[in-house]
Amino acid sequence: MAAACRFLALTTLVFATANTQAQPYDASAWQRDYAQLKQTLERDYANLAWFASPEGGVNLPRLDRLTRQSLRAARNDGEARQAIESFVRAFKDGHLSVLPDLAPSHQAATAVTAKPFEADDAAGACATLGFLPTARMAFSLPLESLPGFHLMGDGLATVYRTGLATRTDGPTIGVIRIQNFTNRAFPASCTQGYAALKAQGAPITEKALRNAADDRWSSALAEQLSALKAAGMTALLVDVGNNNGGDDSGDRFARLLTDLPVRSARLRMVASPAAVAYADQQLQSLDAGLKSNPTIEAANALTHARDFFVTAKSRASMPCDMAWVWSRQQPWGGTGCTRLVDVGYAGGYEPSLPRGAFGDQNIAYRLSLPSSADDLWAMWTGPLYVMTDRRTFSSAEMFAAVVQDNHLGKTVGTLTGGAGCGFMNGEQVQVLTHSRMRVRMPDCMRWRADGRNETAGIAPDLPVAPTEGEDSRQLAQRLLDAVAADQRPAAATN
Structure with a gap:
């Protein structure tokens, strides 16, 4: 694989050089x-x-x-x-x-018809919808090779890879792997969702299967957590090492693992058409809620949110000159042009809502997306740890930051990769005129409780960094030891 990567990099460089050196x-x-x-x-x-x-x-x-x-x-x-x-x-x-260069096109691209949805074949239907093991589903460290570790779910027949580390000197640590924060990286969530639709005798359409897979992604978490609890788990370790992100489910998942109040991160976007488009999306959702005959309380909340996004949209159309950045530094949070627009929180207009807000989940999720799953909150309420490494990015950083900023648990491992928020309105690629170099850049940022940007990375509460002469199994053992040591004072007090 490494040789293949080196060959690809060399090929890209040769192509890029040939592409630009065709001219003097x-x-x-x-x-x-x-x-x-x-x-x-x-x-x-x-x-x-x-x-x-x-x-x-x-x-x-x-x-x-x-x-x-x-x-x-x-x-x-x-x-x-x-x-x-x-x-x-x-x-x-x-x-x-x-981004890698593209070869110049000498003719119009030929349209390719999408493969028909295969409603009579679970594996084919799920593959058509993009359910593939897009990330390594094994634990980011070889925990399953440690003495006393029992693998309970392999992440193949089961939706999640899970296991139990039984120790004689402390807590019984349950481990669950989230390799990506999009359910398409969990093929079993789709095939099991397909089976559920079949058992119900429900029509299998693309929309129905996507919804069934998403439901299964959450319900399987509850089931596998219950199995870990039944096996004696006293502390939970969620592995998001080598997780390159996904969608905003990183915000939602934190609420599934605690009964404490949770606030989403403050969200800002660059004043640009992307922010205008995001505000329009929010306004469309809020307008749909207002048309659904809400209670007076819910209507007032939706109206306040609507007023906020109307203002945000107008501010997104009034950018300022950022050329100053190349001539001076300015303290973060100071006055002056930043070209950033406040667009609420990572979950929407509200930082959080209580379970059952407004008595209407359809209204609540339009104000705070995590409310769409508030019936699944608090699947686990015990000690929580989140394993991170330098390959933890984007939505996985959102998850780790929400856990840390809301004091839901502790992060353990190393500083994350530092990607933070990515693209609220789809990935935008800019092409430089002469070289044809393609550059992508994020249009949003998540602002942490202490005022830092998530791109600074999420520093671990319990640092466990690789050391010289240490193999991955030794590092895995030290990480579990750190979690166990952190639990001993609490155990001694009880």
């Missing part, structure tokens, strides 16, 4: 591309103001100066490309990246 090297054209990239960041990049602050950890005036020097010193397309790619990598933002 044009230094001024590369400098125009760099100016275009900076202007695009000023217009569309949600984290620019954060990285323009000392707290962001990137000195943008210095980075800009060094990049311009590198471009002036470049003698060919490869060196110029490397200067721009180094500039993008310096942000260390998992959602800001240069």
Whole structure:
């Protein structure tokens, strides 16, 4: 696999070089591309103001100066490309990246008809809907190879990979693996949802199967947690190591594992058409709620939310000039242009709602998305730990941050990768005019309880970092030891 990755990287580099070296090297054209990239960041990049602050950890005036020097010193397309790619990598933002080049198109793309939905074949129907093991479902550390560990769900026949670490010196630790925060990464949720529809005699359509799979994704969690509890679990460890994210279910899942109040993270978007589109989506949902004959209390809440998003939409249409970031640093949270618009919280207008709010789940979820599953909250109410590593990104960071900021449990492992919020209105790719380099950049940011951006990464409450001379099994044992040690004071007190 490593050799294949190196071959792919070499092929991409050769193609990129050939693509740009078909013409004589044009230094001024590369400098125009760099100016275009900076202007695009000023217009569309949600984290620019954060990285323009000392707290962001990137000195943008210095980075800009060094990049311009590198471009002036470049003698060919490869060196110029490397200067721009180094500039993008310096942000260390998992959602800001240069994408692989595309070959030039010499003819119009031929339309391809989608494969028909196979309602009579569970595996075929689920594959058509995109249910595939898109992430490694094994634990991010080889916990199952440790003495005293009993694998209870393999993540193949079962929706989740689960196990129980029985210890003689402390708690019995149940482990559940969430390899991605989208149910399409859990094929068994779809095939089991298909079986449930069959058993009910219900018509199997694309919409019905998607809904059944989502229901099964949650109900299977409840079942496998119940099995762990029945087997003696006294503390739960949720493994989100090597989890590259997904959708906003990272916010919802935190509520499934606690009976404590939970607030979603503050959400901001860059003042751009993406923020306008997001506000419009919220307004459409709120308007649908107002048309559903809500109670007076619910109607007032929906109206207040509607007024908020009307204001947010108007502010998203009034951007400011961000060119200052290349000449000075400005403290985060200070005054001045940031080009950021407050669009509520990661779950919607409300940071949280109580279970059964308004007596109408259809109304509640329009104000706070996690309310769509409030009947599943508090599947587990005991000690909670979240395992993270440098490959924990995006929605997985949302999950870890919500757990940490709401004091629902503790994170254990290493600092996360630092991607934070990604794309609220679909991934937008900008193409530089001369080089045809493709750059994507996030349009949103999640603001933590202490005022930091999630792109700073989620630091562990219980640090367990790899050490020299240590293999992955030894690291796995130390991580479980850290959880057990953290539980002993509580056990001694009881």
